[in-house]
Amino acid sequence: MNTCLAAPRTARQSDIETFGYREQGAMDPYDEIAEIYSERNLHANEAVRAARRHFIARLPDGGRVIDLGCGNGRDLSYFGHKGFQCVGIDSSKKLCSIAAASATTAEVLHLDMRAMKFPNGSFDGAWSSASLHHLKRIELPGVIQKIAELLKHGGVFFASLKRGEGEGFEVDSYTKSKGIYVARYEQEELGEVLSASGFIELEFSVDQQWVSFFATKAREDDIDGS
Numbered sequence: 001m002n003t004c005l006a007a008p009r010t011a012r013q014s015d016i017e018t019f020g021y022r023e024q025g026a027m028d029p030y031d032e033i034a035e036i037y038s039e040r041n042l043h044a045n046e047a048v049r050a051a052r053r054h055f056i057a058r059l060p061d062g063g064r065v066i067d068l069g070c071g072n073g074r075d076l077s078y079f080g081h082k083g084f085q086c087v088g089i090d091s092s093k094k095l096c097s098i099a100a101a102s103a104t105t106a107e108v109l110h111l112d113m114r115a116m117k118f119p120n121g122s123f124d125g126a127w128s129s130a131s132l133h134h135l136k137r138i139e140l141p142g143v144i145q146k147i148a149e150l151l152k153h154g155g156v157f158f159a160s161l162k163r164g165e166g167e168g169f170e171v172d173s174y175t176k177s178k179g180i181y182v183a184r185y186e187q188e189e190l191g192e193v194l195s196a197s198g199f200i201e202l203e204f205s206v207d208q209q210w211v212s213f214f215a216t217k218a219r220e221d222d223i224d225g226s
């Protein structure tokens with residue numbers, strides 16, 4: 001699976017749902033801002049670097065990692081350099097191309113995470129930096145359930161999401177007047193969603209803007225209660 005692709009593979013059109021204002025017939029919002037987004041996010045900040053170190057410390061050597069909403073491939077490149085076998089998925093075709101060019105040992109798929117279908121237990125780790133908040137709130141439990149299924153028992157899941165209340169289109173420095181869909185979360189709600197999908201050992205970290213967590217997919221002996 002450690003495939004080097006010149007360009008992202010495109011999932012079947014019927015598999016790709018739309019999100020945000022793309023539902024109204026516009027193009028993928030991140031396709032419109034792919035170059036500027038990628039340039040401004042070439043380097044991980046200290047919070048992301050610390051989370052990456054903590055994440056890989058919990059993975060088996062050479063294990064399989066999926067990055068959901070991989071953007072420009074910044075974190076895929078890091079995990080690849082550390083010897084992990086990586087798959088990145090993203091709904092922006094342009095960001096997938098940028099990721100495939102930079103994370104040369106990763107397999108990059110142009111795929112909406114709501115439509116992903118990986119065999120159960122395919123991955124040792126699932127990473128999703130700053131991406132899950134673009135789903136509608138009602139969609140998050142279904143995607144978290146899919147993430148639980150694609151992980152092995154004992155697998156680790158990291159995600160960071162925008163913190164706060166409510167959901168809707170938000171204007172930011174990239175999207176300007178059009179806005180982008182954001183659902184905001186607090187730790188308590190995320191904890192309930194994660195527990196409902198069988199995640200254990202939840203570790204949250206919260207600041208003014210972000211809520212981040214590490215979670216473990218219950219091991220078989222955790223489930224047996226032995």
Ligand SMILES: C[S@@+](CC[C@H](N)C(=O)[O-])C[C@H]1O[C@@H](n2cnc3c(N)ncnc32)[C@H](O)[C@@H]1O
Nearest residue numbers: 030069070071090091092112113129130131134
């Ligand atoms: C704020 S960017 C974060 C990118 C990267 N993970 C990072 O930390 O720099 C959000 C990413 O999620 C992707 N995304 C949003 N909704 C998605 C979905 N339903 N399926 C797959 N990717 C999605 C966007 O295309 C974008 O690349």
